[in-house]
Amino acid sequence: MRMKNKGVYSSITEVVGNTPIVRLKKIEEQYNIKTQLYAKLEYLNPFGSVKDRIAEALVEDAWKKNKYRKDTVIVEASSGNTGISIASVAARKGLKCVIVIPENTSEENKRMLELLGARMIFVSKGIQEAIRKAKEFTGLIKSAVMTRQFENKVNIRIHKKTTAKEIIKSLKDIDYFVSGVGTGGTITGVGEVLKKKKNSNTLIVAVEPWKASVLSGKQVNPHGIQGIGVGFLPAILNIKIIDYVFRAKDYEAIEYARIMAITEGIAVGLSSGAAICAGMKLGADINDASKKVLIMVPSSAERDMSTELFDNNSQSLDNLVKTDSKLEITMDKQLNEQQDLPMQIS
Template structure:
């Protein structure tokens, strides 16, 4: 996006999102390491998925030579679906998004507002992908954009996200990103490692209950946007140096920390990444080191989730809370070591000490 004042399309506003130094968090939690967040929710459709939506639709257009009656189809946990629905609306195309019924109500309402038709599935994103492919095979005019396997996803992040980061920050020591489709972490991670001769270490964030990278059993989890339950085809696991497994409650708690400390209201997958970045920064505790955290979406898309389920508290409860607030298990210890359950590519699992205010 170039700052020219007047634009011919909303899609021209995608990109050039800001990077913010998290100084208040550093101060409050006594973290010497430099923490930075790239605020992708400031894209015009509200998430990092804005970057790939038009490219995915255009790629499908070129490969399938579709017309005005073409139906754009994608399987999504919400954000990609919203971004693709926006592009489809702009181009005058029909759109069908296959989504898990467990996604937030805000996502469903946005898809409906944008004119997308929704197909609901009960067993998560893997079932949604299967159903989307079935629909595409059955309907002649349907074309699937395939975000989990289309390498356009990775190329867009190399061409835009990574370049923006490298223009703004030099010598990033750690890059922290959640893993959904794998496009962001692969595209940005590969570019940063190439520029910095592999001195940038890549930290992949996945849900505790769906830790595929760590070789754990997959269960349902509450961190929408990451943890698909399988290894996406476009994910380059070779660039991942560390894996952080975020618990559902950590995603909530650290999203709230981001809001109440920095005044930046982020969603659950962002909370999981902030959790990883803060814990990593606290344990490195080196003022010369830089940790960059990807923040994919804002809190407004989680209004109906537990992120906003904050019941009123009594005076005594608040006194206890402010007297000694704890963010994580007080006895947890940080010891980076090879994970016995890791996959064969040799990543390490990050298990970090607590951060207390």
Template structure:
């Protein structure tokens, strides 16, 4: 990102991330469809969650005016906790983040470096939110961030992420996005649909936590998506297709993105890249454009399976994680037939 501007705050640097054509991946898989990626890991705190953190903290301020005793409380199973902690540090506020024990150690190290207090829970993001609420209810000056319910998340993505996309690239045929809070796919998806009703929105979720597909929820390794419930801010009606990514696919395609395009991305990004490539292969039309949302970098997942077993082949990973079925399904709420 080129700029000669001098900023007064790190939060002013958020946004305006680049869109890059993935020509090497197109060549590698002999895909005629145009593949593009929006690189959200180039935000200052390292993820797409940087876009919503200050908005959420400011919204909390409106509910309980800041003072020297204010504690910003959040629950996080991915990078949102880091973004919130960074904003809190910038504003001189105390911060407490409740996280599942399974969170990568790089993320807890970053939370600690930013001055946040960390509380661990054993049963995922649902328990983390419950514990965060319990703390908030029992501490007088604590205010809680709730990214899965706050409509400002969607509004922010409409005003920033979607605006950048529509300004940079015209006539997107498919928008591929993982579902975490549901804010990105809803905000961007609604704007793209309004501009062109023929744009297809492709939701990416873990194979083992396929809530959108109505499947049973199991533990999975793709941090950042597949929270195990339908977020209140998610607009299911705009979703045309659902791609269920297996754990090993997220790992393998994150590696492929790194050693093919030179972009070191995280696990949910790997899942989205997998979906985009398989979609591109199915369409195979040089006139069609696929935009893939890349939310975070590999640096936050170095202690996960992203680097473990790095000498293993794809077939060995398949044996470890499951059979490599391809599953691009149409949203059951949609009436039209798939066009893939």
């Protein structure tokens, strides 16, 4: 976690955390949203995403369990951001790193992994195949250690220890916490702390792709919102704390990321665009000046420069997003009984 006012740090990992929360006043004004909208800008971590928070903790946990040697290989399955953060930690520790990555991962993520010295193994069928391949590779290589971001509860603990505490310190009485669901670490870690806070009435809103809505019990198909919608329920995800599920369409992730850029001057990526979409529509639906909505912004637009977010030929903003306060909201009430949700979708 970042140390305040130190000035000089002994390693890049000390710079992680204490990201700012910014009120989205211009969006509130332009779209006539009475509800208070806030964004926690996680892309201001040193390697550009919320995954910087968990990387060192995952690698250190693997070290405690397996004891590194000079030939140790750190292995993870990732669509980009976690892989980049882990590759950074491995590089600083002088460890080899292998990231198993879906072929459709953005070129920016691939190039960053290459720059950090990570070896990439590509798979064609998405993150579930990447996880299987990473486990297979780890089993075959004696010196390989897998950090297991989708299963390791260290992922949750670090968000409780850092992200949740930062939020509570900066913003009192949050009514809605909006977060995309990838590994489930952020929404579970922060959500559990917010729910247990004294006199808490915070409602937790999970954001997933329309085309891969596992939490909503829908069929899983390929989608374009990297970082969320992995197509299965991660082992560390606590679905019992989720009050609402928002299903974001691919084009909404693009267009609301553009809204964030041209209105607030904050350039965010596609998963962030999906969360902004959920937060804005929720805010418009509530339309109550006393209510506060906090939106997690996990990564920046720079990670998505090769995607449709930067495609000038995609549909125009005017055709896709109405610039008035009548924003439709598609929120599914989340059932808290685990048996009501599919545990695995292949």
